[in-house]
Amino acid sequence: MERKVALTVAVVVLAIIVGVVSYWYYTSYVAKPTQQAPPIIFGVATSLGTIEGADSLRCVQMAVEEINAKGGVLVGGVRRPIKVVWIDTRGAEPGVPIHDALAAIEKLILEEKPHVIVSGPFRSEVLLAAMDLFAKYKVPYVVNIAMTPAFQSKVLEDYDKYKYGFRMCLNAPYLVMYLSKTIDFTREEFGFNKAYFIVQDVMWARATAKGTIKALEEAGWEVVGLDAYPTGATDFSPSLIKAKDAGAQVIVPIFDMPQAGILLKQFHEMKIPALIIGFISPAVPQTAWETFEGAVEYAVFIQFEPGPVPVKAIPKSVEFNKKYGERWGEDLRRKLSGHGPGPSYDAVYAVVNAIERANSLDPDAIVAALEETDMMGVIGRIRFGKDHQVIYGFDPQETAIAVAFQWIEGKRIPVFPESVAEGEIQLPPWMKLSAGG
Secondary structure, three states, rough: OOOHHHHHHHHHHHHHHHHHHHHHHHHHHHHHOHHHHHHHEEEEEEOOOHHHHHHHHHHHHHHHHHHHHOOOOOEOEEEEEEEEEEEEEOOOOOOHHHHHHHHHHHHHHHHHHHOEEEEOOHHHHHHHHHEEEEEEEHHOOEEEEEEEEEEHHHHHHHHHHHEEEEEOOOHHHHHHHHHHHHHHHHHHHOOOOOOEEEEEEOOOHHHHHHHHHHHHHHOEEEEEEEEOOOOOOOOOHHHHHHHHOOOOEEEEEOOOOHHHHHHHHHHHOOOOOOOOEEEEEEOOOOOOHHHHHOOOOOOEEEEEEOOOOOOOOOOOHHHHHHHHHHHHHHHHOOOOOOOOOHHHHHHHHHHHHHHHHHHHOOOOHHHHHOOOOOEEEOOOEOOOOOOEEEEOOOOOOOEEEOOEEEEEEEEEEEEEOOOOOOOOOOOOOOOOOOOOO
């Protein structure tokens, strides 16, 4: 009898112990959700009121969403999500002082404490001034729009101070390289040797024209004219007439104002016997065909970085273009700007790759890892030079690239470099070649 009582008591005690242990396990590991590791903060500090700035932010958000969906960033043995924070520096707006843009950047750094900035200042003037600010707080950052080569000079001249900055996008000398090489390609193809420049009277456009003219003249070209128009100008016919009279076979427009679309319409109406090769920012997006009522036909423009224009030779650019439309809608995909989106998307993946290789969020460790970046992205092969500029060239398997495309029957056909060309340059039907070009 006593044995039965003892056995019963033992069973009851065991049941209680099992129940307590089960309850502890359930409440600790089952009922309670697993506590998520703190996020890694990625910042965006650029002019969000611009098309390029807004597109770049969306590209950063899209890349972050993709990475978070796969578990986040592995650092210190723990997968951590990314959180995106941003601020509109307004640095590209007319009349906004540089110090206002700097104050916005500092506000983001102090209040949000980003581990990295993946899309930095828009204007070159703001970028150069902000380099001291990033150095002060030791925040690694990637530039995806500002193009001044002075950024690279500062990195080389005072590396220990300015090493935190990297540039993923095209810079100004590279733009000159692509523009001059695309124009000179027509000398090989058609025997052309005379060019006429029509540019916007702003610093970046004048500087681009100056560098391109120098490169063309060294290649044997004759530049038969250069006209500069103030922002907002609406009549370009005097220059088109002069270009025709001078026998120019190539007309080189360099603009970022919407009124430059009038130049294209006047060119078609007047049937100027020349080929347009240049850059008019509102004529680059896919919507430009409708916006300018087909007046972009036969024009060749430089797409600063692939992505907004998908390039079959770079599968990631095709994938990016498709995913952007799925995430943000076809209307925004067709409006993607010509400068910034691809580099902003790639910047997120490059930084994540660097953090995981460094296995650290220490800014100096991230910088060292970024310097060793070697990856394929939307813009081609991504590697940084000693000056922290991504290296651009003409083969996407070896370098990042820019792409010259031609508008043909409402489509943007890559025509240069030859490594990514999907068609040959076509001349306007009213253009008659004389003997020898």
